Amino acid sequence: MISRLSFRGCNCYLIESEGKRYLVDTGTPGNLKRAREQIDSIDGIIITHGHYDHCGSAVEIADHFSCKIYAHRDEHPYLEGKADFKFEGFVGNFIKRLERLRPMEHFRAHDVESLNLNIVHLPGHTPGSIGIVVGKEMLCGDLLRVGRKYIMAGETVVKPSSRNFNWNQEKYIESLKRFAQLDVEVIHPGHGESVRIDRSLINEIIKRLER
Known part of the structure; x- marks a missing residue:
């Protein structure tokens, strides 16, 4: 079972599997109040990747x-x-400054692969980016983004993560290829709406990136 929560910074989700409840991502700092209002209890927090907008409230919520x-x-x-993420371009440098605001003291992470969940390692956006497969649905972090064709208008489109935000573009494309082989019909992204997806769309994105 996957439920989307209303947090700031990114899409955060509550998943339930085999009697356990996990919060997936925590948004930017300051989301504890929202967490208390929407969650009674959790057995753990899973971070899809370590960017500021996905893990900023992890310590306080934990x-x-x-x-x-x-x-x-x-x-x-x-x-x-x-270690520090390397970002490129003007926007990337702005994000780098935001990263310094994330509280990291007392941050102790445990290996997500120790959990009894279907975890898929998808490096590229960051070294340890992951997806979580639940049935034929995947919480994909920032592997893919969902938005409008034009700013605030047009049809809904699935987009790749910006090269400026990716740790390693070649590995990112490899992860897209790995994702395309999975039996996944719906993605729940870190940004944008959940959508149905098919392999041909992912293959088209890969072709564009490899040109």
């Missing part, structure tokens, strides 16, 4: 619910402040 934070082991150094 402290409140007395639970652990889980992420892919390749993401732990970034979450715990032992």
Whole structure:
């Protein structure tokens, strides 16, 4: 079961599997009040990747619910402040400054692959980006974004993550290819609406990126 929550910064979700409840991503700092209003209890927090807008409230929410934070082991150094993400371009430099505002003291991440969930490692956007497959649905973090063809107008479109925000573009494309092989019909992205998706669309995105 997947439920979308109303947090600031990114789409955050509550998933229930085999009697356990996990919060997936926590948005920007300051979402504890929203978490208390929408969640009674959780067994853990899963971070799809360590960017500011996805993990900014992880520590305070974990402290409140007395639970652990889980992420892919390749993401732990970034979450715990032992390594920095490299961003490119003007927007990337702005995001880099925002990253410094994220509270990292007391941030202790545990290996997400220790959980009894279908976790898919999808490096590229960051070293430890993951997707979580529930049935034929996937919480895909920032592997893909969903928006409008034009600003605030036009048809809904599925877009790749911006190269300026990706840690490694080649690995990102490899992860898109891996995703295209999965039996997934619906994606729940970190930004934008949940949508049905098919392999041909992903293959078209891959072709555009490889030109």
